[in-house]
Amino acid sequence: MEKFRELGISDVTIRALSDMGFEEPTPIQEQAIPLLLSGKDLIGQAQTGTGKTAAFGIPLLENIQRNTGTIFGIVLTPTRELAIQVAEELNKLGQFSQVRTLPIYGGQDIYRQIKALQRKPQIIVATPGRLMDHMERHTVKLTDIKMVVLDEADEMLNMGFIEDIEKILRATPETRQTLLFSATMPRQIQNLAQRFLKDPALVSIKSKEVTVPLIEQYYMELQDRQKFDVFCRLLDIQAPELSIVFVRTKRRVDELSEALKKRGYSAEGIHGDLTQAKRDSVLRQFRESTIDILVATDVAARGLDISGVSHVYNFDIPQDPESYVHRVGRTGRAGQTGLAMTFVIPRELEHLRSIERITKRKIVRMPVPTVTEAIEGQQRLAVEKLLNQIESGGLDQYRSRAEELLAETDSVSLLAAALKLLTKEPDTTPIKITEEAPLRIRTYGGKRKPQENRKNPPPGAKPRYKAGGFKK
Numbered sequence: 001m002e003k004f005r006e007l008g009i010s011d012v013t014i015r016a017l018s019d020m021g022f023e024e025p026t027p028i029q030e031q032a033i034p035l036l037l038s039g040k041d042l043i044g045q046a047q048t049g050t051g052k053t054a055a056f057g058i059p060l061l062e063n064i065q066r067n068t069g070t071i072f073g074i075v076l077t078p079t080r081e082l083a084i085q086v087a088e089e090l091n092k093l094g095q096f097s098q099v100r101t102l103p104i105y106g107g108q109d110i111y112r113q114i115k116a117l118q119r120k121p122q123i124i125v126a127t128p129g130r131l132m133d134h135m136e137r138h139t140v141k142l143t144d145i146k147m148v149v150l151d152e153a154d155e156m157l158n159m160g161f162i163e164d165i166e167k168i169l170r171a172t173p174e175t176r177q178t179l180l181f182s183a184t185m186p187r188q189i190q191n192l193a194q195r196f197l198k199d200p201a202l203v204s205i206k207s208k209e210v211t212v213p214l215i216e217q218y219y220m221e222l223q224d225r226q227k228f229d230v231f232c233r234l235l236d237i238q239a240p241e242l243s244i245v246f247v248r249t250k251r252r253v254d255e256l257s258e259a260l261k262k263r264g265y266s267a268e269g270i271h272g273d274l275t276q277a278k279r280d281s282v283l284r285q286f287r288e289s290t291i292d293i294l295v296a297t298d299v300a301a302r303g304l305d306i307s308g309v310s311h312v313y314n315f316d317i318p319q320d321p322e323s324y325v326h327r328v329g330r331t332g333r334a335g336q337t338g339l340a341m342t343f344v345i346p347r348e349l350e351h352l353r354s355i356e357r358i359t360k361r362k363i364v365r366m367p368v369p370t371v372t373e374a375i376e377g378q379q380r381l382a383v384e385k386l387l388n389q390i391e392s393g394g395l396d397q398y399r400s401r402a403e404e405l406l407a408e409t410d411s412v413s414l415l416a417a418a419l420k421l422l423t424k425e426p427d428t429t430p431i432k433i434t435e436e437a438p439l440r441i442r443t444y445g446g447k448r449k450p451q452e453n454r455k456n457p458p459p460g461a462k463p464r465y466k467a468g469g470f471k472k
């Protein structure tokens with residue numbers, strides 16, 4: 001806690017940090033917090049899962065004037081789920097300082113939000129579209145704003161929110177402090193920064209790689225029509241605790257999650273065409289580990305922090321290198337390890353190479369697993385279950401029955417039968433997944449321009465982010 005104190009953080013916030021299990025600041029927190037407390041505008045770039053939320057969240061809370069009855073700070077996020085999550089983290093950070101943070105996002109009843117706004121939160125975390133709605137209805141007042149944070153700033157530009165963001169920024173006082181945060185900062189961001197930030201400090205946690213070293217990264221070369229069966233084999237072999245599978249289209253989310261359910265996996269899909277209630281319930285079930293596999297479009301690629309996500313699968317290779325960085329960054333967070341696997345069809349290999357160039361990291365080729373390997377994987381799991389059961393005990397009421405059985409049948413047959421029952425055997429239930437054309441690298445004209453990005457790789461160099469910043 002000493003190190004946090006040295007950054008100039010007050011006792012109430014230190015108490016919250018300790019309650020959250022934070023012991024020392026991460027590098028981005030260490031560098032950004034003092035600058036932000038002194039009132040600087042800032043562009044903050046650091047790898048996924050390294051605590052950028054608290055890096056802007058702590059100064060937001062510290063700079064706040066309590067009980068003014070007006071909104072003091074705004075955080076803008078590209079997705080609704082991220083707005084909810086960031087608001088939750090800010091509420092935890094502000095739990096002892098009576099600072100209230102409200103998430104404001106599309107898909108939620110606007111009248112409920114208006115009521116909540118009347119209760120005078122000091123901070124709001126919003127998606128740009130819904131905040132614009134409230135501005136037009138005059139249900140939100142931005143004239144006393146002291147701080148504006150654009151979390152995942154580059155993604156909000158990709159999504160075409162630039163005009164909304166400009167309008168929002170123009171509605172706030174010029175004296176405000178403005179912050180941009182993301183793990184990737186492509187060149188276009190500088191344009192926005194030049195127009196809306198005043199002499200910003202640039203804090204970029206230099207590291208050799210853009211992705212987190214704790215994430216093992218692999219790829220597999222296969223045809224599109226092989227993907228589903230290979231994916232099931234991988235799940236059987238790797239037995240991920242929680243995993244996120246990214247696909248290219250909403251239709252694929254629906255088809256893949258249905259297909260996985262048919263084959264007995266615990267999976268649900270999330271994408272932008274579902275109702276917000278459905279999106280919320282799927283994400284909640286995933287956070288609670290009620291479902292193990294989240295099938296998603298890029299709507300879940302940015303910022304989401306879900307503990308226990310041990311594996312990320314790119315069922316379809318992402319559209320651009322930035323998206324790759326963020327998708328795989330859903331694992332390996334806060335000092336944990338993780339594994340990322342990308343499916344690449346032969347015509348997309350060039351695309352994989354460009355991801356490697358930009359992330360400065362080799363993605364290791366892994367051979368396509370065989371059915372036999374998948375079965376072995378499942379048998380291994382069955383054995384593990386059996387041995388764990390011996391350890392956890394409670395077998396007394398089964399012993400006499402076991403002895404009876406052993407008098408009639410040989411022990412190997414008995415055990416083999418038990419293992420067979422515990423093993424998930426290959427399932428051939430028919431499924432339907434529509435084939436996708438290989439990814440074409442979009443050229444000029446589209447919003448995302450991987451070609452351009454390749455010329456302007458995001459900053460990166462030097463020592464790695466140390467897991468040491470995360471003693472929990």
Ligand SMILES: Nc1ncnc2c1ncn2[C@@H]1O[C@H](COP(=O)(O)OP(=O)(O)OP(=O)(O)O)[C@@H](O)[C@H]1O
Binds near residue numbers: 049
């Ligand atoms: N100083 C700290 N000590 C321990 N854990 C921390 C610390 N700071 C943040 N964390 C935890 O680390 C996790 C990742 O933090 P966060 O979501 O802010 O990462 P991020 O840098 O914003 O990642 P992304 O680029 O994916 O959005 C969260 O669970 C957060 O509570």
Ligand SMILES: [Mg+2]
Binds near residue numbers: 052
């Ligand atoms: Mg974040």
